[in-house]
Amino acid sequence: MTFNDLTKNFTQVALNKKQKVQMMMVMALGLIALPAMAATTGAEFQQMAEMVIGWIEGWLGVMLAITCFSIGIAVGVTKQTLMPAIVGIGFALACVMGPSIIQAMFTAII
Template sequence: MKPGRAVVVLALAQGAATVAHAGAGGTEFQTVYDQISGWTNGVLGKTLAISSLLVGLGIGVIKQSVMAAVVGVSMALVAGFGPGAIDGVITVGHSIVVPI
């Protein structure tokens, strides 16, 4: 193996070990997570979803193109369902009791 490749392999191995350890803990960010999650699941998230839908529909009418309306609908769907989907995907995994 060439010396340059060995350095890359070692760097990737070190990065993988750091990532595996990063999943344990993080309680110091819980208040930030709760605040942002409350915004996206609350009135602010609904307001942004409806606003993006209306802006997309308005631009679609002005440009006489359905693509702007599709982007507006897509943004509204992501704003509405995205936080719950992300939370579901991340919390499905088993928690690491003992850090690696």
């Protein structure tokens, strides 16, 4: 018996369609349950998360957004396109709205 015969037998496990669907459903339910548990526990990181959120929603976020927009305008002028400026606006919106959206996702009641 060769190595190829062993791997061939191992990888050809016969599962019917119903068993495959059931296995995928169990795996999906397990993956859904993990983030829900992680959002309610782990107070060790709460201070760090609040600090980073404060930075992004505060003057650091404003400075980064203005910098990205300014660089986008400069690149847009040199390339004669508006896309870099639009990316800067998108970054500014992500700084303003991103933390609240992420917090809402983790604290949602399922």
